[in-house]
Amino acid sequence: MNIIERAKNILITPAKEWDVIAGEEPNLNKILTSYVIPLAGAAALAAFIGYGLIGFSMLGYKMSGVDWGLYQALVSFIVSICSVFITAWVVDALAPSFNSEKNFGRSFQLVAYAFTATWVGGLFQILPAIAILGTILSLYGLYILYLGMPKLKNTPADKHLGYFVVTLIVLVAVYLVIGIILSMILEPMFGLNRGADNFRMDNY
Numbered sequence: 001m002n003i004i005e006r007a008k009n010i011l012i013t014p015a016k017e018w019d020v021i022a023g024e025e026p027n028l029n030k031i032l033t034s035y036v037i038p039l040a041g042a043a044a045l046a047a048f049i050g051y052g053l054i055g056f057s058m059l060g061y062k063m064s065g066v067d068w069g070l071y072q073a074l075v076s077f078i079v080s081i082c083s084v085f086i087t088a089w090v091v092d093a094l095a096p097s098f099n100s101e102k103n104f105g106r107s108f109q110l111v112a113y114a115f116t117a118t119w120v121g122g123l124f125q126i127l128p129a130i131a132i133l134g135t136i137l138s139l140y141g142l143y144i145l146y147l148g149m150p151k152l153k154n155t156p157a158d159k160h161l162g163y164f165v166v167t168l169i170v171l172v173a174v175y176l177v178i179g180i181i182l183s184m185i186l187e188p189m190f191g192l193n194r195g196a197d198n199f200r201m202d203n204y
Contacts, residue, residue, distance in 0.1 A: 003034060003035055003038060003039070006035065006113070006116075007039065007116050007120060010113050010114075010116045010144060011116060011117060011120065011140075011144075014143070014144045014147050014148070015147050017113075018113075018147055018148045018151040018152065019151060021109055021113060021148075021151075021152065022151045022152055024109075025105075026103070026105025026106055026108060026109050027105075028104075028105060028108050031108065031109065031112050032112075035112060035113075036080070036081065036084055036112050036115070037081070039115075039116065039119035039120070040076070040077050040080035040081060040119055041077060042119065042122075042123060043076055043077075043080065043118075043119045043120075043121075043122025043123060043125065044073040044074070044076040044077035044080075044122075045073065046122060046123045046124070046125045046126040047069070047072040047073045047075075047076045047122065047125040047126075048069040048070060048072065048073035049069070049126050050069075050072075050125040050126045050127060050128045050131065051068050051069045051072040051125070051128060052065060052066045052067075052068060052069015052070060052072070052073070053066075053069060054126070054127065054128065055128070071186055071187065072125070074182070074186060075179065075182050075183070075186065076122060076125075078178070078182060079175065079178050079179060079182065080115065080118070080119065082174075082178050083115070083171070083174050083175060083178065084108070084111050084112050084115060085108075086174050086178075087111045087167070087170060087171050087174055088104065088107040088108040088110070088111040088112070089104070089107070090167070090170045090174075091107040091110065091111060091153075091167055091170075092104045092106075092107035094163065094166060094167070094170075095107070095153055095163075098155055098156075098159040098162060098163040098166075099155070099156050099159050100149070100153040100154055100155040100156075100159065100163060101153050101154045103153075106152045106153060107152075107153070109152055110145065110148045110149065110152045110153065111145070113144070113148070114141050114142075114144045114145035114148060115141060116141065116144070117137050117138050117139075117140045117141030117144060118137075118138040118141050120134075120137060121133070121134030121135065121136070121137030121138040121141075122134050122138075124137075142168065145164070145167070146160075146164050149163055149164060149167075
C-alpha cells in the first residue's frame with residue numbers, strides 16, 4: 001500500500017477507493033504502522049513546528065514556545081491513535097444494532113482511512129494562522145466515513161444514516177474526553193496553564 005496514493009485517492013475519489021479497500025484483507029498492524037502512525041506523526045510534527053517554533057498572534061502579541069509546541073504535538077498524536085482504536089471499537093460494537101457486519105478489522109479500516117482528512121488537515125498547523133483550514137478539511141472526513149459505511153460494514157440503506165449519526169456522536173465524545181484527560185495530565189507536566197506567562201511573547 002502506497003501511503004501517498006491511498007491518501008490522495010481516499011480524499012479525491014473516496015467512493016471508488018472504498019471499493020478498493022473493501023477488496024483488501026484487513027491488516028491492523030500494517031494499517032497502523034504504515035498509514036496511521038506516519039500520517040498522525042506528520043500532523044503532530046506540523047503542530048510542534050507551528051506552535052513551538054513559528055508561533056501565532058493573539059491580541060497584538062506573538063506567542064510561541066517549545067513546551068507549548070511539544071504539548072500540542074503530543075496531544076495531536078495521542079488523540080489520533082487513541083481515537084482510531086476507540087472509535088473503531090465502538091463502531092464495531094454498534095454494528096449489530098444497525099444490521100451491519102461486526103468485524104473489527106473492517107471497522108478499523110473504516111475509521112483509520114476516514115481519519116485521513118483530519119491528518120492531512122493537521123498539516124496546516126505548521127502555520128497556525130491558517131490552521132482553521134485544516135479544521136474545515138477534517139470535516140470532509142465525516143463525509144468519507146459516511147460513504148465507507150455501507151461498503152465496509154454492509155450497512156443497509158435504511159440503517160445507514162442512524163449508524164452514521166451515532167458514530168459521529170461517539171467520535172465527538174471520544175475527542176472531548178481524551179482531550180480533557182490529556183490536558184489535565186500534560187499541561188502540568190509542561191508547566192502550562194494557558195496563561196500569557198507560559199509563552200514567549202513579543203509585542204509588535
